[in-house]
Every structure is written in structure tokens, then in C-alpha cells.
Amino acid sequence: MAAMSRMYGTTESFGGFEVRQWSPGDPLGDPDTQIHRLSTDYEGDQTWAEQLGLYLQQPGAAQMQGLVVGYWSNDILMDADPDSEMVQPLLRVLFINDISSEESEVSWIENTHLTPLAHAFAHLTHLGIRGGNRLELPDLKAASLETLIIGAGGLSAERVRQVMQADLPELRHLELYLGTQEYGAGSAAQDLTPLLDGQRFPKLRALGLKNSDHQDQIAQILASAPVVRQLEVLDLSMGVLTDEGAQALLDGTHLGALKSLDRHFHWLPDGMVARLQAWAAAQGTELDIADQQGREDKWRYVALGE
Template identity: 55%
Template sequence: MTIGEHLTEFGGFQVQQWEPGQPLSDTATTIHRIAVDYDDENNWTDKFRTFLALPGVEQTQGLVVGLWTDESTEGDVSPMIEALVSAHGQLPQLRALFIGDITYEENEVSWITQGDLSPVLAAYPQLTHLGIRGGNDLSLGQIHLPELRELIVQAGGLSAEVVREVTAAELPKLEHLELYLGTEDYGATNAADDLTPLLDGSRFPALKYLGVKNSEHQDEIAQMFAHAPVLDQLEVLDLSLGTLTNEGAAALLDSERVRTLKKLILTHHFCTEEMMEKLAALPIDVDTSDPQDHEDDWRFVALGE
């Protein structure tokens, strides 16, 4: 799996690329993406400063941050972070924020260098939707976002520290959590045990969609969650994009709690046809598309490099 297209929707809004000289689109339906190209005459902070001067910008409800430097893997993220923090008074309605809408043609996901985003989260406590792409040097700190409904973190490899920051977060209204855990080959240091705080459901009582995916520990994760109390509140369990085999699938198949879900997503897996048939017979919607060669000893996550 590669990320080859920029976001077209996020947080319930249409996403539109913005360039200097363009007016604001309808802030009720559209949020803007600000990014630089490799041959851009303006840097990201200059573009953002021009954006903030637009009439009506205080009505902006969301922002998508694309490529913020043309210096590839070594670019400094701090000017972008500082600019976002400084702008919080000019963007009082900001509810949806995605940092790192970068495609593989611009920078592979495993090369994206993030940073300490905790000042940004502190500056916008009213966020309802937050997305982050890229795990290198990523830190979220102590997360307290009382209105957040959706959190997505995409990486070829997430550190154990980031996973623990998420599972310790204060997000009482969180309904959708999606973690791309990744592989050690691309910087992952997380283990299945780092997800333990999610098992009993008390951490995020409003959670309806849980995606713990894209992991080289997908079997162990499936076994952990197959009988976990959190499934009693979930509508969707997403264990896709990782190295799931019959071993993990069997635990899901034998679980009564799994049968209470509306949907189980297992796309990109290493299960046999026989196991897929058994999963399809469950009384819920099960997606086992994109099967990989289960006889191949080399098993890989879908989003690595």
C-alpha cells in the first residue's frame, strides 16, 4: 500500500488545495490544504501567513497541512508547529486538523519527520478530528482533547511512546481511533502489550470504531482483542493491513464477542481460503479482501516504506 492521493475529505468537510491569491471557499463545507512544492517560491509559513490574512479566515473550521518543507527527510518541522500554535487566536473555529497529507511522490511515509505536536494540541483543545501522518520523531505528550471524536495516526512504524501517549489520552468523546502500528524495519518499537489499556473499554467509553492495524504483531493483537470487553461497545473492529494469519483469525472466529460487531475488517492478510470461508460465515459483515500468499514465509505490512 502506498499513499498516492491527497485527502479529498476530512472531518466531514471537502478538502481543497489553497494557493496565495485564491479566496476562501465556503467554510461551512470546505477546509483548505496548505502545502509547498519542491520548486515553490514561498515556504510553508509564508503561505500560511498569507492564508491567515484572508477576509473571513476566522470562520475556518479545519486545516490540512501538506508538505511543509522541500528539504525531504531533513526538513525542520518546528517553524510549521510554531506557526500553527501562534495562529490559534485567528482560527477560533478550527475543529478538524490533519498534519502530514503527503503522498509517496512527495515523501515516503517512513521518511516523514514529524516532531513534538503537543503544543499544537494544547493550542486547539476544541478539536473534534485529528489526523497525523508520519511517525519519525513524533511526540504527542499528555493529550487532553475533550471534544475529539476521531483520531488517526498513520505511520510505517510507530514508537511505543506514541502508542502509550494515545492509550493514556483523555478523550472522553472519542468514537473513532485508528493506529497504523507499522514494522520494526521502519521504526516501530511498539508491542501488542502497549494496547492493553484499550481492552476493557473504560479508556474511551464512546468508542465505536477501533483500528489497530498495519502491524507485524497482528496475530497477537487479534488474540488480545478477540475476547476483550471493549468489543461489547464497538461497531467496527479493524485489524487490517498487517500480518494476520490463521492463528489470529482462529481466535476471532471462536469469539462470541466478535459476533456482536457490525463489521470486522481484515483486509491484507495471510489467511487460507478455508479460514476466509469460515470467517465469511460469521453473522456479521467481514471483509477479508486483498489476501496475500499464506504460503510465503515473508509477511509484510501494507504500509511500511
């Protein structure tokens, strides 16, 4: 078991901003370079909503361009009205549930219908979400959104289809932790079909379809998909990638323009690793193929499940 691969911490930077923890009484940081993470303690006296109220009273709060929602304990945070005082006119960067594995396993994190929250911020450019339980993103439309990252131990087929159907004309970076069936994953490779011709998100330059127990099938459909021609970065890491998927990538016809290919955490033998390294060197592509898992293991798993 690769325990460290299953660990995750709080976000240090997001959307081009340094993320700083904020506690009541602290001054706010530089709105041009920093955003704040608000979180509570499991047994703390103050609710997350109360902490948010104090944060919004600080001088300069309306000028802060982002917000990171950390651990919120037992608050009914996700049922909050998106049209409430949380809305800040300049907010462009939002990360929901930036909760570390020490605070909660990712499979325990609860979400809700987040489309209204995303729509409440007209200038949103970066949206990060952690946790797949109860997550809903139907009819998502965000005219300015450039980055969407959803981290989970398992995303349902319906959730993947909702993302594939979203209206995001400026999307440049899409990263989905698809996960494993044991923790709620239900998507199949065909659920990604709307993405493949490159028309759904024409400005997409970085794509991560990762942490999947059907990573081989994803590699196979992407290997010759037109969307790859427009990509600079392709991330197929953290999943159950074996010889079958790696060979499909080597045989692919559209991967030569990639600047970066991430396949760290994989189940490949030394020979295939060497072949991929030779391919990347010949193409001039940066390759991350670290964290090789044991070929003798009968049970193969994704890096982030529970």
C-alpha cells in the same frame, strides 16, 4: 510485493469536510462543507509558513473550521510556535502531514512534540497525523476530540503508550497504523492493555489497530476483550494476519455486535476466508476481506512500511 497497498495519497475528506487544495490567489471554500490543504512544492519559492500567512489574510479565513497541512518541503514547520497566528478560534479539524507517497515515503516524514499544538485548539474534534519519526504526544488532553488517526510505517512503544494514556473523554474513533519494526515499530500487544476493558475511552465506537507485523497477537487479545462489546467498527487490516489470528476472532465471545469488520490485506488461505465470510453472514456483519496475499511468500510484510 503488493505495491499498490503501499501507496497512499492525499486526503479527499476529513472530519466530515471536503478537503480542497488551496493556492495563493484562490478564494476560500464554503466553511460549512470544505476545508483547505496547504502545501508547497519541493523546489518552490514560497515556504509553507509564507503560504499560511497569505491564507490567513483571506476574507473568511477565521470562519474556516479545519486545516490540512500538506507537503512543507524543507520548512521548519513542525517547530512553529503553536500559540502563533495559526490558531483560529473555530478550528475543529486538523490533519498534520497529509503528504502523499509521491511527495515523500511515510518513513521519511518528520514530526515533533505535537501535544502543545493539539492543546492550542480548544474545540478540536478531529486530529489526523501522518509520520512516526520524532512524534511525541505526552500528556495529551482534548476534551472535545472525537477522532484520532495516526498513520505511520512504525509507531514506537512509547508513542502507543502515550495514546493509551491520553485523556480523551469524547473519543469515538481511534485508528493507529502500528507498523513494522524495520520502520520504527516497537510496541507489543501488552502496550494496548489500558484500552481493553473499555473504561479508558468509554465512548469509543470505531477502533483500528492495523498495519502491524504482530496482527495475530492483536487479534488474540481483542477477541474476548470487553472493549469490543461497545464497538460498531473493528479494523485489523493491512497487517500480517494469519490463520492463528483469524481463528482467535472466530472463537471470540464479543464480536457479534460489530456492524463492520475490516481485515483487508491478509495472509489467509481460501478455506479460512470462506469461514470468515460465513461467520460474517451469520452475524450480519459487513466484512472486508479483500487483497489476499500469497501464502507461498516466505517474507510477510505490512501494507504500509516504507
